[in-house]
Amino acid sequence: MDFPKPVSDASLPTTSTSAATQLSAIESAKRAAAQLAVKEHFNPEALYIGIGSGSTIVYVVEAIQELKDPRIQNILFVPTGYQSRQVILKAGLKDLKFDSLPADILIDVAFDGADEIDEDLNCIKGGGACLYQEKLVATQAAKFICVADHRKLQPRLLTKWPTVPIEVEPLAVTTVISALKRLGSPAPFVREGHIQKAGPIKTDQDNFIVDAPFPILLLFADIEQAAKQGGKELKGQGEDGQWEVQALAKEIKAIEGVLSVGLFVGENGLQAKARGKIAGGQKPIAAYFGMADGSVAVRATQDDGTVVLRK
Template sequence: MSLEMAKKIAAYKAVDDHITDNLVVGIGSGSTIVYGVQRLAERVISENLNLICIPTSFQAKQLILDNGLILGELDRNPTIDVAIDGADECDVELNCIKGGGGCLLQEKIVASCAKTLIIVADHTKNSEYLTEKYKKIPIEVTPIAYIPIKNRIESLFGGDLKLRMGGSAKAGPIVTDNGNFILDWFFDGSPTTDFDGINREIMMIPGVVDTGLFIGMAKKAYFGMPDGSVIEKEI
């Protein structure tokens, strides 16, 4: 089974297990969530479900609208029943690294408002510990402070922080939906086993908006496997 099919079966099962009528649903960002929104749209039509969908990014907003779902906002729906999102890596305790797509701030805000955060991914994102496979941690920062933040984190923890650039499609750095920059923190091995502590320390640096470390937020994860099965992990 391809990775795309693995993403699809994980997303479909999560939607089928956790979505019922009259819910406010957080819609994550990334390639796996495309399949989750497709399944939501199918069920809204076939079961006449009444759902309000809260986006985590411009991409998520467009997915909601393109699939004919009801678009909500946090100021009107500050409490979310369930949020479904992807991850770049998820460990045995369901701690995650997110932000590979640059939407980590809004993803974390929506996740923090949700009663239940569900992670959906293919099997390559399933790890024993954070940074086992995904060797960088994204950090969203205010543009004016990216050099001091880079120097501070490298001094405290080592590694190498690089400003995420737009590549051939865009001159200059990537700018998030919130007008910020992304620093990707690369390192050999793991900088620490205490990711909760490292997250708190980085968040205290002036100019850091948020990190891609989602610690203690997810309640369940679904991983699509090569054989067509879905592994479920739950806290």
């Protein structure tokens, strides 16, 4: 089975020429988002910079190169996997494996993409099968910045992206899929490679990816709003198939055989720092979206912890 693609807008052109034009517009949107994210968050005096995976990150590295600051050659760039390491090396930058980071040292900032981002900056990641290393880098970064195009900007997770990616030890695939069904996923499946006879996709850790569909994920705000309105009670614990995003991430992670869950939730790096922790956070502090009209929208955490969208 091929990995399902995000649902596209019905209004998108269908002819080959128009499709090529649309693809070009998407790539331009990614580049615009990357340039603004680098402008606002890249520090040429940083010691360590995290570089994520996926097509959007190519434009992040491109934007860093375009600064032409000689201090960039002193920075060690920490990749989230094989593909991102190749991007770093091709750009003539110095790479550093995650396990070579000095103890108790945070990455100054990590740039990465996402498959979908909600109003609270929770993310789905793992469409490129690098979610475990992406989470390692994000949680060791003082600031995690997401860069994406407008298709990834959604009010709730699983609005258009179809599944939660989960990295699973191969021996545990059958039992993990059974456990996911008990949590309410109707048809979780092992992600196959592009050539089916080659078998399932393998991660850099030699694990499988299980893709689990669920209904649209709730935020705490949805539960609180339902309580205020006095209507049907929402708990977000799987009743009627409805899950609050953090609760679902916790339940999936607790399944034996699961290495990592492609839900990036909880604290961000600034919130961890405020609590005196030497750690980053799974959630980005800001996400940059290249829009169809050429502008860049930014969803960012404010000093009071609220998240706002600026255009």
